[in-house]
Amino acid sequence: MLSRKQTPIFADNQERDTYAWFSQRAWVEIDLGALSGNVKQLVKFLSPRTQLMAVVKADAYGHGSVVVAKIALEAGAVWLGVATVPEGIELREDGIKAPILILGATNTPEQIQAIAHWQLQPTLCSPKQALEFSNTLETINYNSSLPVHIKLDTGMSRLGTNWQQAAEFVQLVQGLPHLEIASIYSHLATADSPDATVMAEQHRRFEEAISTIGYANAQIKAKGIKIPSLHLANSAATLTDSRLHYDMVRVGLAMYGLYPATHLHNQIKLEPVLQLKARVTQVKTIAAGTGVSYGHHFIAPREMRLAVVGIGYADGVPRHLSNQMEVLIRGQRVPQIGAITMDQIMLDVSSIPDLQEGEIVTLLGKQGKEQISADDWANRLNTISWEILCGFKHRLPRVAVM
Numbered sequence: 001m002l003s004r005k006q007t008p009i010f011a012d013n014q015e016r017d018t019y020a021w022f023s024q025r026a027w028v029e030i031d032l033g034a035l036s037g038n039v040k041q042l043v044k045f046l047s048p049r050t051q052l053m054a055v056v057k058a059d060a061y062g063h064g065s066v067v068v069a070k071i072a073l074e075a076g077a078v079w080l081g082v083a084t085v086p087e088g089i090e091l092r093e094d095g096i097k098a099p100i101l102i103l104g105a106t107n108t109p110e111q112i113q114a115i116a117h118w119q120l121q122p123t124l125c126s127p128k129q130a131l132e133f134s135n136t137l138e139t140i141n142y143n144s145s146l147p148v149h150i151k152l153d154t155g156m157s158r159l160g161t162n163w164q165q166a167a168e169f170v171q172l173v174q175g176l177p178h179l180e181i182a183s184i185y186s187h188l189a190t191a192d193s194p195d196a197t198v199m200a201e202q203h204r205r206f207e208e209a210i211s212t213i214g215y216a217n218a219q220i221k222a223k224g225i226k227i228p229s230l231h232l233a234n235s236a237a238t239l240t241d242s243r244l245h246y247d248m249v250r251v252g253l254a255m256y257g258l259y260p261a262t263h264l265h266n267q268i269k270l271e272p273v274l275q276l277k278a279r280v281t282q283v284k285t286i287a288a289g290t291g292v293s294y295g296h297h298f299i300a301p302r303e304m305r306l307a308v309v310g311i312g313y314a315d316g317v318p319r320h321l322s323n324q325m326e327v328l329i330r331g332q333r334v335p336q337i338g339a340i341t342m343d344q345i346m347l348d349v350s351s352i353p354d355l356q357e358g359e360i361v362t363l364l365g366k367q368g369k370e371q372i373s374a375d376d377w378a379n380r381l382n383t384i385s386w387e388i389l390c391g392f393k394h395r396l397p398r399v400a401v402m
């Protein structure tokens, strides 16, 4: 029942408190219904010409990439996006057949061979990289064309060829053996900002680049070159402006039920997919004046009930939240006290005097009317919800619930 391998455990509601993770100290719960609902909402929000790519890099933002990919595809996503070759291989090894785009850079012969073998699709960012692909595919006698995706840098200053060299780059790749351009894309730097100025300039550059490539002109048409698809939008841009949707949108965060920015909350109804839970392992009474945890950064101002919970910073609860976070027990908010330790945290549970060992504590998620979201943590830590979601370690089993 308990294994070291962190493949998701499936459990229906009945099993919740008895079988599947009866003896887990802490776990990440993945709500497949919420995930499926979010994907369906997104698909409905898009026009029929726009496909949805489910971005499942970084183990699907900590949710578990195989299970998320399968549910997203069932719910209407067509493409999958990963960051690395091993992330793509993991999906293929689990029998997933959908097209997989590797969003990150790849260029070694080993990576190129793996991409060809596993039918993954690379992002091409420079002429040098395109030549490496073509040459390597030639040496392994690759007998068809590998679909590749041209990345343009329109202002993110991360991967990609400068948008002003788009036409040259595309021409070069079109002339290389074993490569076929499947799409041309770029990535936005400020799509989550309420100020759309930078995004509008990136959009303009993308349009300019596409027009200089000249897919509309007769010469290219006569060569019978297939016109690649175009894509630009992440979650924020998807929710902001349908003119940024093109043929596909690449959505990560919104699929996991979080909004990229507060001003985008009213676009569609999303539900957080991930909950973080742990169990009470000991309850005791401490006297007024008692210090709690390393450094005694909390001193009990009165006699209080204290609960120890089996989760800590080694599981991904940021230590910076010490003395600054609340958790949910029996639908009530309860403060965490003292330094967060590697494997355990302490709570002031004076408001629940009959709390029992073994009861479930929700660190992120919902109990009754109360909810604590990754955004609450992110705001307190001056970071973004993306980082919170990716921060849960593999010591925590992922438990998928329907």
Ligand SMILES: *Cc1c(COP(=O)(O)O)cnc(C)c1O
Pocket: 055, 057, 103, 187, 233, 234, 235, 236, 250, 251, 252, 253, 254, 260
């Ligand atoms: C991660 C990533 C996305 C998804 O971003 P979200 O903001 O999570 O939707 C889209 N495109 C690229 C290139 C990415 O790296």
